[in-house]
Amino acid sequence: MIKVKVLKIASMDDYFTVDEAAKILGVKPTAIRNYLTWGKMLTCKFKSLTLISKEEIVRWKDRQK
Numbered sequence: 001m002i003k004v005k006v007l008k009i010a011s012m013d014d015y016f017t018v019d020e021a022a023k024i025l026g027v028k029p030t031a032i033r034n035y036l037t038w039g040k041m042l043t044c045k046f047k048s049l050t051l052i053s054k055e056e057i058v059r060w061k062d063r064q065k
Contacts, residue, residue, distance in 0.1 A: 003039050007046040015044060015051035024057055025064070 018036075022029040035041040036050070041060070044051040 002037060002043060003041075004043045004045055007044055007051070010044070010046040010049070010051060015046075015053055016057055018050055018052070021052045021057055025060055 016024065018029050018032045022032045025032070032041070032052070036043045036052075041052060042056055044053060
């Protein structure tokens with residue numbers, strides 16, 4: 001099940017794009033999209049952008065250790 005949070009206002013200081021998140025986690029953007037589709041990550045939507053919160057990325061980075 002996809003977990004989606006719709007944002008009315010988004011500060012780019014608090015969110016990463018799919019490509020940025022993939023680069024930080026060392027995976028391909030396709031992997032991030034799969035995680036979002038499978039409900040393993042919270043999807044944040046702002047207009048037509050798909051964003052991932054920085055807290056979510058930090059949580060995933062901690063998992064990788």
